[in-house]
Amino acid sequence: MIITIKDIAKKIGVSYSTVSKALNDSPLVKQETKDKIIKLAKEMGYEPNYAAQRLVSKRSNVIGLIWPTLERVAPSALITKINEEISKHNYSMILSINSIEESVEMFKRFQVDGVIVFNRDNIHMPKTFPMPIVTYGVNQNNSIPVIDVNYKEAMNAAVEYLNKLGHENIAFLGDFSFIDERQVEKYQGFQQAMRKFGLKLNNYNLVNTGGLDWYDGYMATNRLLSSPFKPTAIIGTSYDISAGIVRALRQANYIIPKDMSVISYDNIPQMENLEVPLTSFGVPVEDIAQQMVTTLLNYIEDSDTVPLSPVLTPKIAERTSCALAGKNNK
Structure with missing residues (x-):
């Protein structure tokens, strides 16, 4: 038997509207009455009619999230945090790993209130969407809000950190395919930082991994170690690439950070759980x-005005993978 608001109202002796307001935590209902109604609703097994609520409020309280790949660790960590954050606002999340176009069509059928988009290459984003949408990466599209995580500043901070430890021969391992604006920003940021601090750039300390996976970082490190260039520190441009760097160094009997300092992009807790934190x-x-x-929630509230795209500030998470250059004895 389905319990309705009318059943609760009849049982407790109040109007239907009072029960509805109490269940929606309205300040118009006295707290004592509200507590009594909520307690009775639980005892009777009342379940809200979300379809009816959607018709009234014109909201589904559902957010769509598009992420075309879940293969790497950092994206999975971010999706988990986004889901936790959405739940704090009494929303639910639907995840799609299909293309942006296919996902948007599906979310239209589900009548989601808004969408968070993670574009694999941060390019070819549609100029318009049928619902409020937010993405992240490099802010070059003013038609939708882009959460800019300031990749260049992160690379600048990494080079500065290593330079203060006395490192001058610094290698940079990243994907140079240039189809992903996020990787381009890191590549350019590293070079700008090296010039800023008067450090030398050459054909050997810019190492192209050709991809963003663990194996790409592993193979690129092996090529670096067999080259004439002898760095005292390595910067990896993602968690997965850096995990490959660590494995290759350890297989070559390098002790981190005694023989080689390693620093990585991606400020995620999982960095603590690598072979070397x-x-x-x-x-x-x-x-x-x-x-x-x-x-996104601000955009949903006022879909006629595109919110400003904030630029976030990178921070350091210090662990045990970097040491003074003088301690590098390899």
């Missing part, structure tokens, strides 16, 4: 999640 730079994953959800 890595010092990392980047915007903390919980800060990205909070900013994305807050921006």
